[in-house]
Structures are given as structure tokens and as C-alpha cells.
Amino acid sequence: MTIGSVPSKFRVSVNHDQCMLCGRCIENCPYGVFRMENNQIHVNSRQCVACHRCIAMCPRDAIDIKERPVDYRSHPVWTPEVREAIYNQARTGRIILAGMGNAVDYPIIFDRLVLDACQVTNPSIDPLREPMELRTYIGKKPSRIEFEKINGDIVLKTTLVPNLQLETPIMIGHMSYGAISLNAQQSLARAVKETGTFMGTGEGGLHESLYPYQDHMIVQVASGRFGVDINYLERGAAVEIKIGQGAKPGIGGHLPGEKVCADVSCTRMIPEGSDAISPAPHHDIYSIEDLKQLVRSLKEATQWKKPVFVKIAAVHNSAAIAAGIARSSADAVVIDGFRGGTGAAPKVFRDHVG
Ligand code: SF4
Ligand code: SF4
Structure with missing residues (x-):
């Protein structure tokens, strides 16, 4: 010692x-x-x-x-x-980094979830035998729906924008390949496919072994643009632009070169052994208008078939930012709170800011 x-x-x-x-x-x-x-x-x-x-x-x-x-x-x-x-900081000369989670004695919100069941619109006759549906749709909803009559049939006239259909209102947040192992990502992918929900790729690209699960993957576009090409965008069920992250609001990412092995380098599309540094801001987004351009570019690239989400961290001015995002053509605003996913964040941020 x-x-x-x-x-x-x-x-x-x-x-x-x-x-x-x-x-x-x-x-x-x-x-x-x-x-x-x-x-x-x-x-x-x-x-x-x-x-x-x-x-x-x-x-x-x-x-x-x-x-x-x-x-x-x-x-x-x-x-x-x-x-x-x-x-520890004095001994190592560095700030302490930590992975996702939070050991501080804050309330475990997940244990206090209340699901808002629609018993008024569909009153249960025998609640012990009737199935309860938790199916949830994420994406834009039309303000009104129009129908028309064609050859005696009533058909929907309004064109619906793509939504994600979740069998249960729970999704697994983004953790990239590199931040977590491929085994962990594959296990999560099997779980989301089995339960009819979705997980995020994080900013690490989509490994080819996950292609069979692509209909349950939300592909992320973040400030480093790692792993992003048209093949990646087209494979995802939805695209998420990460502006902020609950575990470390306002901070970018850093995957050390030692973790960038051949497989990670192929998936992220960066040289083997090089540090993968995601800047804190997107250097092409400094306004809602800039964000709108990226949202629309991603929609254009995916032929307007994929919903595009924008993720921000849950901070004091989230409401104002979310209002701006809603004007940027995004299909949903994702708000990432503390205990959110991260491969490494400064511990003091993770525990007291996120
Ligand atoms: S394997 Fe794990 S539990 Fe066992 S001695 Fe090593 S660090 Fe401790
Ligand atoms: S693993 Fe083998 S060597 Fe180690 S304590 Fe157990 S019996 Fe002994």
C-alpha cells in the first residue's frame, strides 16, 4: 500500500x-x-x-x-x-471515470413506474381473464384522420408517418459496441427481439452479427459520426440523433485506442488502435435550423421511411430544447436521465449532474 x-x-x-x-x-x-x-x-x-x-x-x-x-x-x-x-484523483493525477449506473442513494425510478392503462375507453368485463395490452407507438401522430369510400369500402385517406411499434413500453438505451462487448450487445438484441421492443446501437456502428436483429435496432448518429453510412441508416428501424446524454450532459465521448480492436475499427469505420473522440457538440449543429437540416437529410437518405428521434439529456432547460426539437421535424424527443447508459463518464458528472 x-x-x-x-x-x-x-x-x-x-x-x-x-x-x-x-x-x-x-x-x-x-x-x-x-x-x-x-x-x-x-x-x-x-x-x-x-x-x-x-x-x-x-x-x-x-x-x-x-x-x-x-x-x-x-x-x-x-x-x-x-x-x-x-x-484516487491525487494518486493517479486523473479524474475518475465510471461506467453506467449510479451508486448514489437516489430513488430507483424504474421500480416506481406506473403504467397508464386505458380502462375508460375499453372497460374490462373480467379483468382476471382479459389480456392487458401494453403496445405503444412512438412517432408523430396526425392531428386528424380522414377516410374515403372506394368501391363501397371505407379506407384511410390520411398518410401516416412511420412509427415504432413496441409490444411493451420499455426500450433499451444506447450502449455502443466498444463501450460494451459484442456478447453484451448480442444478448440485448436477442432480448429485444423476443419481447418486441427496441435497443440502441450507441455511436459504435452496427456489427454484422446484429443484422438479423436490425428491425429492433435504433441506429444512432452522434457528434463523431462513427459507423454511419447509408447501409447503417437503412438497416435501423429508426434513427436517433444524439445531442446530449443523461449520464454526462454537455460532454462528448472518448473510446481509448486500446479498445479499438480490428472488429471495433471495422464497425466504427475508424483506424485500428486510434482513439474515438466524439466532440461535446455536433460541429454542424448550432441552432434548431441546423438540427432541422440534419433531421431532414436523414429522412431523405432513408426515403422518409424511418422515424428520426433526437435525444437530449434531462437538464433544467429540457422543455425549451424539446420545443425547438419539435419544430425541427423530428418524430420524437428522447429524454435521457441520470443512471443513463455510458461506457465511461467522469464519476462526479455521472453521480451529480446526469
Ligand atoms: S477473480 Fe474477481 S473476486 Fe476473485 S480475486 Fe480476482 S478480482 Fe477478486
Ligand atoms: S482454483 Fe484451484 S488453485 Fe485456486 S483455490 Fe481453487 S483449488 Fe486452489
């Missing part, structure tokens, strides 16, 4: 009576906690993040991991989290 390090969080122990020295824990711990010395397994608990991979791989249930809380002198302002954040 060096001066300024935060205390270790977990204590790893190995029951040497049960251990058969197979070495699987050494091979499988991604943080190098285990080593073999003098024909015995030794541990460095400081590196452990409690991922439980070693426990899953140990054939003898010989590994035990316990949380190791360490008390700090209590203070209403200098909480343990604040102190550890300062230690």
Missing part, C-alpha cells in the same frame, strides 16, 4: 486444506490477485474487486471473499466516498 491509497475493500482467503493447487484462480482472476509460491496459493487482496470469477472457477470451493469496511473519522462533508475520490 502506498501513501494516499484507499484501503482495500475485500479480503480474499484460500482454504489450503481444500485447495488442490490446480491454478485456475491464477489463470482466471483478471486483477492478478493470486500467485503460486512455495507450492501454495498466495493472495494480494488489495487488487480484488469482488467479481466472483475465481469462486465460479474454483473446483474445490476453496476461495472466500469478505467485504472489509474501514471506518473513517465521521464528518458531514468529508464522507468516505469524497475522501476516496480525492485520494
Whole structure:
């Protein structure tokens, strides 16, 4: 332990009576906690993040991991989290980056969702047996609908603009290939196809293994324009322009070059090993008129067959921005709140701004 390090969080122990020295824990711990010395397994608990991979791989249930809380002198302002954040920043000389989610004790909004069922327009006779429909449409609705009579049949005269049809009013937000692994994206894709809903590609392009799920994918166009070409736009069920992101409003993105392997580089259409930097603003959008041009260009490119959404972060002036977006010909405004998806965001932003 060096001066300024935060205390270790977990204590790893190995029951040497049960251990058969197979070495699987050494091979499988991604943080190098285990080593073999003098024909015995030794541990460095400081590196452990409690991922439980070693426990899953140990054939003898010989590994035990316990949380190791360490008390700090209590203070209403200098909480343990604040102190550890300062230690970590001072030690590394960098701001702390973190992935999606938020460990701060805010309400879990998802657990408090109330679905607004239409019991008045279609009163249930036997609510225990009648199916409840959650189908939801996202996109523009006409202000009035006109019908006409053709050969005695009543047919719809109004041309409807394309909408997304969700079997359940839940969608999976955008997380790019690169920010998350292809396995994770494929798992989400299978889930949205199975449940009749949609997920977002993020700003990482669309990997060809996801083409079978393209009818359930919303393709994203963000400030770096990574992975965007006509093939990408045409494959998506809808197109989303990302202006802002709930996890880090006002901040762009940075996928380090180490994560841009051959496969990610093909999908993002950038050189292998190069940093993928998404600027904070779109450098061609500085007004609602500019946004309107992009919305209309994307609609033109996709022959007006795909709805185009615009995503912003949920911030204090979202209502004014949303009013502008509504005038830009976009089909829906997506408002991304805190705990939104991100591969990496400054932790202080993720926890206190998003
Ligand atoms: S829990 Fe994860 S990090 Fe900790 S020792 Fe096991 S494999 Fe390594
Ligand atoms: S995986 Fe389990 S049995 Fe194998 S060396 Fe590690 S602790 Fe021992």
C-alpha cells in the first residue's frame, strides 16, 4: 500500500486444506490477485474487486471473499466516498471515470413506474381473464384522420408517418459496441427481439452479427459520426440523433485506442488502435435550423421511411430544447436521465449532474 491509497475493500482467503493447487484462480482472476509460491496459493487482496470469477472457477470451493469496511473519522462533508475520490484523483493525477449506473442513494425510478392503462375507453368485463395490452407507438401522430369510400369500402385517406411499434413500453438505451462487448450487445438484441421492443446501437456502428436483429435496432448518429453510412441508416428501424446524454450532459465521448480492436475499427469505420473522440457538440449543429437540416437529410437518405428521434439529456432547460426539437421535424424527443447508459463518464458528472 502506498501513501494516499484507499484501503482495500475485500479480503480474499484460500482454504489450503481444500485447495488442490490446480491454478485456475491464477489463470482466471483478471486483477492478478493470486500467485503460486512455495507450492501454495498466495493472495494480494488489495487488487480484488469482488467479481466472483475465481469462486465460479474454483473446483474445490476453496476461495472466500469478505467485504472489509474501514471506518473513517465521521464528518458531514468529508464522507468516505469524497475522501476516496480525492485520494484516487491525487494518486493517479486523473479524474475518475465510471461506467453506467449510479451508486448514489437516489430513488430507483424504474421500480416506481406506473403504467397508464386505458380502462375508460375499453372497460374490462373480467379483468382476471382479459389480456392487458401494453403496445405503444412512438412517432408523430396526425392531428386528424380522414377516410374515403372506394368501391363501397371505407379506407384511410390520411398518410401516416412511420412509427415504432413496441409490444411493451420499455426500450433499451444506447450502449455502443466498444463501450460494451459484442456478447453484451448480442444478448440485448436477442432480448429485444423476443419481447418486441427496441435497443440502441450507441455511436459504435452496427456489427454484422446484429443484422438479423436490425428491425429492433435504433441506429444512432452522434457528434463523431462513427459507423454511419447509408447501409447503417437503412438497416435501423429508426434513427436517433444524439445531442446530449443523461449520464454526462454537455460532454462528448472518448473510446481509448486500446479498445479499438480490428472488429471495433471495422464497425466504427475508424483506424485500428486510434482513439474515438466524439466532440461535446455536433460541429454542424448550432441552432434548431441546423438540427432541422440534419433531421431532414436523414429522412431523405432513408426515403422518409424511418422515424428520426433526437435525444437530449434531462437538464433544467429540457422543455425549451424539446420545443425547438419539435419544430425541427423530428418524430420524437428522447429524454435521457441520470443512471443513463455510458461506457465511461467522469464519476462526479455521472453521480451529480446526469
Ligand atoms: S473476486 Fe474477481 S478480482 Fe477478486 S480475486 Fe476473485 S477473480 Fe480476482
Ligand atoms: S482454483 Fe481453487 S483449488 Fe484451484 S488453485 Fe485456486 S483455490 Fe486452489
